[in-house]
Amino acid sequence: MSGATFGVKVRKFVVSKHFTRGALAVIGFFVLWQAGSMGLLPFMDAIPTPVTVAGAFWEFMGTGKYWQSWLDSTLRVTYGFVAAQILGIPLGLGMGWNRNFKDFTYPLFELMRPIPPLAWVPVSILFWPTNESSIAFITFIGAFFTIVVNVLGGVSAIPRQLVDAAVSFGASPRQVFWRIVLPATIPSIVTGMMVGIGITWNVVIAAEMIAGNTGLGRLTWEAYLAGHTPGIIVGMISIGVAGYVSSMAVKVIGDWLMPWKKVF
Secondary structure: OOHHHHHHHHHHHHOOHHHHHHHHHHHHHHHHHHHHHOOOOOOOOOOOOHHHHHHHHHHHHOOHHHHHHHHHHHHHHHHHHHHHHHHHHHHHHHHHHOHHHHHHHHHHHHHHOOOOHHHHHHHHHHHOOOHHHHHHHHHHHHHHHHHHHHHHHHHHOOOHHHHHHHHHOOOOHHHHHHHHHHHHHHHHHHHHHHHHHHHHHHHHHHHHHHHOOOOHHHHHHHHHHOOOHHHHHHHHHHHHHHHHHHHHHHHHHHHHHOHHHHOO
């Protein structure tokens, strides 16, 4: 792509309705924030102004601890999320594709699924040798059940007529799985990934506050203990940015897995 072409695309994006609406929403948010900090809105006068938070943000960015917190939280999310996909996708496919396998595994799965991820924290601390591995395990739990449920629902939603038609034309079970079941389940897999990455960030932040020594969650918690309200806001914004970037990365993967979305 030439520089001129790239510049044209950037200009089109900047003047587009999507960008304008998003920019207005962001500006409106900061206006309300400023008004609330000045006491013009009820229950918000204790919140520091955007300028104060920006100054605190600049101070945090100049410390190695801040960027180390970013790195630690991102690595924990990555480990837990990837492990959840590696184990959760095959399990969901297996339960949806094989009735006997589902009868064997689904009751135990449903028994464990309602347990909140944070309820696993005491057990994980006892079971895993280090805090790092226990937090990664909690992160894994946060995404695992979500991806399994979405994949199982995707396989179950495949019209039986498609499978019967393939079998009638002589397709083997292996061909049916790879040519029909797996491609038809990809949208559900991507949906599970999108939901799972958000839950993963929620869980890792809470786990860091409870059992972690580093990370964005711990950084935010330490700011709270110190009564440093701008630092709390900085931690919250950092978590939001990290979650947004992670969601966009998952979306890119999803678009790559579903190239037909660019056609329709």
